[in-house]
Amino acid sequence: MQKITPRTLAGFMELEPKEQIVFTEMQDIIKKTFEINGLVPLDTPIVELSDVLLVKAGGETEKQVYRFNKGENDLCLRFDLTVPLAKYVAMHKNELIFPFRRYQIGKVYRGERTQKGRFREFYQCDMDIIGDGALSVLADADCISVLSQIYWNLGVNITIRVNNRKILNGYLSEFGLENSSAEIIRIFDKFEKIGYDETLELLKEITPKAEEIIKILTAKTIQDVEKLKVENQLFRTGLEEINQVFSALENMNVKNQVVFDIKIARGLDYYTGTVFEAVLNDAKEKISVGGGGRYDNLAEYYTEAKLPGVGMSVGLTRVFDILKTNNLIKFGKSTCADVAIIPLGETLNECLKLSETLKQNQVKTDLYYFDKGFKQKMNIANRQGMKYVLIVGENEVASKKYALKNMESGEQELLTVEEIVKKIKG
Amino acid sequence: MQKITPRTLAGFMELEPKEQIVFTEMQDIIKKTFEINGLVPLDTPIVELSDVLLVKAGGETEKQVYRFNKGENDLCLRFDLTVPLAKYVAMHKNELIFPFRRYQIGKVYRGERTQKGRFREFYQCDMDIIGDGALSVLADADCISVLSQIYWNLGVNITIRVNNRKILNGYLSEFGLENSSAEIIRIFDKFEKIGYDETLELLKEITPKAEEIIKILTAKTIQDVEKLKVENQLFRTGLEEINQVFSALENMNVKNQVVFDIKIARGLDYYTGTVFEAVLNDAKEKISVGGGGRYDNLAEYYTEAKLPGVGMSVGLTRVFDILKTNNLIKFGKSTCADVAIIPLGETLNECLKLSETLKQNQVKTDLYYFDKGFKQKMNIANRQGMKYVLIVGENEVASKKYALKNMESGEQELLTVEEIVKKIKG
Numbered sequence: 001m002q003k004i005t006p007r008t009l010a011g012f013m014e015l016e017p018k019e020q021i022v023f024t025e026m027q028d029i030i031k032k033t034f035e036i037n038g039l040v041p042l043d044t045p046i047v048e049l050s051d052v053l054l055v056k057a058g059g060e061t062e063k064q065v066y067r068f069n070k071g072e073n074d075l076c077l078r079f080d081l082t083v084p085l086a087k088y089v090a091m092h093k094n095e096l097i098f099p100f101r102r103y104q105i106g107k108v109y110r111g112e113r114t115q116k117g118r119f120r121e122f123y124q125c126d127m128d129i130i131g132d133g134a135l136s137v138l139a140d141a142d143c144i145s146v147l148s149q150i151y152w153n154l155g156v157n158i159t160i161r162v163n164n165r166k167i168l169n170g171y172l173s174e175f176g177l178e179n180s181s182a183e184i185i186r187i188f189d190k191f192e193k194i195g196y197d198e199t200l201e202l203l204k205e206i207t208p209k210a211e212e213i214i215k216i217l218t219a220k221t222i223q224d225v226e227k228l229k230v231e232n233q234l235f236r237t238g239l240e241e242i243n244q245v246f247s248a249l250e251n252m253n254v255k256n257q258v259v260f261d262i263k264i265a266r267g268l269d270y271y272t273g274t275v276f277e278a279v280l281n282d283a284k285e286k287i288s289v290g291g292g293g294r295y296d297n298l299a300e301y302y303t304e305a306k307l308p309g310v311g312m313s314v315g316l317t318r319v320f321d322i323l324k325t326n327n328l329i330k331f332g333k334s335t336c337a338d339v340a341i342i343p344l345g346e347t348l349n350e351c352l353k354l355s356e357t358l359k360q361n362q363v364k365t366d367l368y369y370f371d372k373g374f375k376q377k378m379n380i381a382n383r384q385g386m387k388y389v390l391i392v393g394e395n396e397v398a399s400k401k402y403a404l405k406n407m408e409s410g411e412q413e414l415l416t417v418e419e420i421v422k423k424i425k426g
Numbered sequence: 427m428q429k430i431t432p433r434t435l436a437g438f439m440e441l442e443p444k445e446q447i448v449f450t451e452m453q454d455i456i457k458k459t460f461e462i463n464g465l466v467p468l469d470t471p472i473v474e475l476s477d478v479l480l481v482k483a484g485g486e487t488e489k490q491v492y493r494f495n496k497g498e499n500d501l502c503l504r505f506d507l508t509v510p511l512a513k514y515v516a517m518h519k520n521e522l523i524f525p526f527r528r529y530q531i532g533k534v535y536r537g538e539r540t541q542k543g544r545f546r547e548f549y550q551c552d553m554d555i556i557g558d559g560a561l562s563v564l565a566d567a568d569c570i571s572v573l574s575q576i577y578w579n580l581g582v583n584i585t586i587r588v589n590n591r592k593i594l595n596g597y598l599s600e601f602g603l604e605n606s607s608a609e610i611i612r613i614f615d616k617f618e619k620i621g622y623d624e625t626l627e628l629l630k631e632i633t634p635k636a637e638e639i640i641k642i643l644t645a646k647t648i649q650d651v652e653k654l655k656v657e658n659q660l661f662r663t664g665l666e667e668i669n670q671v672f673s674a675l676e677n678m679n680v681k682n683q684v685v686f687d688i689k690i691a692r693g694l695d696y697y698t699g700t701v702f703e704a705v706l707n708d709a710k711e712k713i714s715v716g717g718g719g720r721y722d723n724l725a726e727y728y729t730e731a732k733l734p735g736v737g738m739s740v741g742l743t744r745v746f747d748i749l750k751t752n753n754l755i756k757f758g759k760s761t762c763a764d765v766a767i768i769p770l771g772e773t774l775n776e777c778l779k780l781s782e783t784l785k786q787n788q789v790k791t792d793l794y795y796f797d798k799g800f801k802q803k804m805n806i807a808n809r810q811g812m813k814y815v816l817i818v819g820e821n822e823v824a825s826k827k828y829a830l831k832n833m834e835s836g837e838q839e840l841l842t843v844e845e846i847v848k849k850i851k852g
Contacts, residue, residue, distance in 0.1 A: 004481045006513040006728040009499070012471035014514065016521065017528070024467040036785050038763030038792030041450040045438035045547050046472065046533060047492070047503075055430045066473070068494030070537055073435070077473075088440065090432040095442065097760065097809050099796050102443070107472060111496055121471050131796070138774075138795040149785075251778035302432040334523065337464030348564075352677035359462050366464030369564040370525050370557070383523050
């Protein structure tokens with residue numbers, strides 16, 4: 001028979017077992033963090049009608065999207081989890097309870113040019129809080145707190161930088177620069193890379209007030225910004241909101257470092273208030289590993305209802321890749337089991353029973369029932385990184401005490417089933 | 427602004443929060459069952475190259491598949507999790523540890539005609555055990571046991587019917603009917619629906635030995651089959667294997683009913699040994715809710731290596747729909763939280779701290795920080811099906827005892843934080 005070369009598409013992550021085990025654990029931790037925070041799960045289709053999903057898209061998004069026909073339908077693969085949420089909330093507005101706090105973990109698709117660290121299929125782990133008409137600014141702190149908890153629970157050191165778009169927009173309005181604000185904020189965004197002098201040059205090309213407006217970038221704290229004594233109402237509201245957010249975060253005892261950073265903008269058109277971004281502390285470069293912000297109106301393309309929201313997203317596939325590249329993940333075992341039972345002699349029936357007993361006691365168990373010799377089985381346990389091996393010979397069956405070997409220390413003990421359960425679970 | 431009507435494609439399940447909570451819990455239970463059994467997780471892309479994925483497909487599968495071009499690539503959405511597994515194992519054969527026992531939970535796509543109970547996007551929860559060259563028949567019992575555990579843990583009553591294709595194939599060989607075996611087994615498959623007489627008529631159209639071969643369908647037990655005294659070697663091997671499988675299942679203390687059923691065939695070309703099928707006990711009709719079987723060679727289209735395997739699959743989306751339709755699921759709350767904290771007066775800061783403390787103690791907590799009155803908040807808690815509400819007024823903050831109300835019983839107590847944690851978690 002002629003063979004086809006088996007291969008996986010570039011930009012589509014597919015992991016080895018030992019990597020996948022860690023990836024799955026990370027997913028579990030994120031899911032559990034969402035649930036401890038009382039968020040409701042949501043699962044929407046990966047395939048949607050193009051006219052529904054691309055309602056707002058254009059430019060880059062539209063070029064990257066996977067779009068195709070099936071029967072009479074013009075379809076595409078979702079490129080984020082926010083547009084499907086907007087669709088869902090608009091469809092179910094009358095039945096949902098607001099504020100609607102939901103999480104969703106799922107794959108999204110963007111046909112980007114493949115390059116290292118870019119994925120065409122990747123997991124997003126999102127939370128959003130949607131209000132009906134209004135939504136307290138505490139919801140913004142809620143999202144930042146959950147983002148912090150996620151990385152705390154993952155054991156990854158981050159700093160969360162927080163800003164409020166109203167401050168920047170109000171500030172630029174004060175100087176009559178509303179119409180150049182997108183352009184100016186795009187320059188502000190590069191400040192960290194290009195430095196003060198180059199930023200000033202670029203600003204000068206846009207406005208004669210460059211020397212004035214660049215001042216805000218030197219603000220290190222909220223107090224520094226307050227000292228600018230700008231009267232603009234939007235600016236004042238932004239300051240009020242960010243003070244509320246930081247005050248709430250303090251009471252929430254957020255364990256990761258959360259800092260004010262006037263330069264954070266995140267997406268020029270979308271966000272309207274609080275914006276935030278998580279950055280890895282232990283990587284060589286400043287790499288963003290999640291973020292989000294406040295938007296005024298989630299579902300304006302679908303409904304007249306005003307649905308303000310705030311959201312947060314962790315691109316898990318990319319984050320995993322970054323952590324791996326920066327040696328911030330330890331890969332160990334390539335098995336989910338904590339113990340492998342190895343039958344010796346005619347003990348298979350006893351081993352089957354023993355295996356069931358261990359599993360009923362919540363011990364993750366693999367029974368090596370396959371036809372290989374003892375040495376080969378010990379070798380397999382070793383390669384799998386199995387923590388314990390339980391050797392069950394005929395003497396062991398007779399005495400009801402079994403030889404539990406710790407594969408790390410080499411220590412071996414004869415134990416009863418109860419003792420084995422205790423040892424492995426403790 | 428002109429609005430687009432938000433809508434979801436027919437055949438794509440999208441659930442209300444209270445349904446999604448149950449669906450997610452079911453997924454969790456299945457995942458946990460796989461892990462307790464020591465299976466390794468696998469996650470493969472939903473999008474694959476068409477020449478890789480459609481290597482074996484044809485007929486119905488090929489018609490149903492979602493296929494499209496992106497750039498220069500001819501792509502399609504996976505229609506099961508078995509072909510991607512075959513690809514994966516063929517690609518990583520040299521690094522994997524055999525037997526390779528993996529589970530995968532993921533969405534697959536089939537563009538079937540939409541009708542009730544049929545889905546175009548649905549979850550499959552699969553386990554497979556792949557051997558390198560050989561694989562013990564105990565792996566078959568392993569799969570049946572995990573299928574049983576899944577439904578036991580889900581609290582759903584099933585019966586698992588088990589057969590071995592070698593028995594039927596060997597039996598037909600004995601009568602020189604190898605070449606009609608597919609056709610005959612297809613008739614056998616209908617026996618339950620059409621009854622003895624009609625089956626006999628159909629068989630008579632194929633062979634003059636109809637009266638002889640129909641005898642096997644009246645066998646109720648393995649012993650009945652043994653009594654047929656057929657000498658064919660394949661037949662004897664099938665009997666030996668099924669006896670081994672049932673003996674192992676007995677030692678595994680499988681809690682659901684497992685019965686021998688000579689009529690189970692499951693897919694005519696694919697399976698070569700053990701086949702099994704789970705059927706709901708409490709539904710009006712006999713509905714299949716999972717099954718699987720043994721195949722000789724997983725990855726023959728990709729590699730010369732012989733990789734025998736046995737697999738099991740639960741189509742969770744369909745199963746959920748069946749359970750819902752048959753009123754076998756109870757939908758309760760539309761929140762993941764166990765308690766909602768309701769601030770009364772100026773206690774928000776205390777409530778933020780309290781919420782963090784509860785969450786750190788693994789209590790799923792929702793803080794109602796939004797701007798609504800007390801009655802409205804109680805109403806929301808009610809609608810969400812929240813189990814407890816914690817009312818925090820200024821007196822409560824001063825006394826460090828908070829009013830915990832059980833929303834089901836109406837009972838309300840003043841408790842310390844420790845007592846609250848204990849109450850909610852116990």
